[in-house]
Amino acid sequence: MTSHLRALRYRAFSIDLLVTTAVTGALVIGEFVEAGVVAFLFVVGSWLEARTLERTRRSVSDLLDIAPEEADVIPDGRTITGEPVPAEKSEGDLVYAGTMAADGFLTVRADSVGSRTAFSRIYTPGIIVASLIALLITRDIHVALRSS
Known part of the structure; x- marks a missing residue:
């Protein structure tokens, strides 16, 4: 079963589902050039992502080699949580992607990646809902597919 069909089956909206929907739409x-462009950009994006991920892993590994064993930090997670001031976090506390350490170093473990992140759960379904609303209002599939 392909990844976009698995995503639909498990209600896990991902970029694969969005690209498949865009290309199919x-x-x-009858917009064959646009379908080809979307597919091409997705392939190039996937290649860049893989290349960047490998470089990032190498850089993180190098940083871990020079990182101290322990540090006290105050994470600033306001980008997602909307907290008015940075919050002090202890070992085992939850932090979100985009959290910044006010000082020192912060070691985190990713519990959610890709389609399981808070951003993905908000953004991807939002795009699909916006397209469906455009379709319901205009009754024009061209408008619905281009509005998102």
Whole structure:
């Protein structure tokens, strides 16, 4: 089973589902060039992501080699949580992607990645809902597929 069908089956909205929907929609409305461009950009994006991920892993590994064993930090997670001031966190506390350490170093373990992140759970379904609303209001699939 392909990744986009698995995503639908488990209600895990991901970029694979969005790209598949965009390409299928473009093909349905006869926009073959646009379908090809979306598919091409997705492939290039996936290649860049893999290349960047490998470089990032190498850099993080190098940083871990020079990192201290312990540090006291105050994370600033306001980008996601909307907290008015940075919050002090202890070992085992939850922090979100985009959290910044006010000083020192912060070691975290990723419990959620990709389609399981808070951003993905908000953004991807939002795009799909916006497209469906555009379709319901205009009754024009061209508008619905281009509005998102």
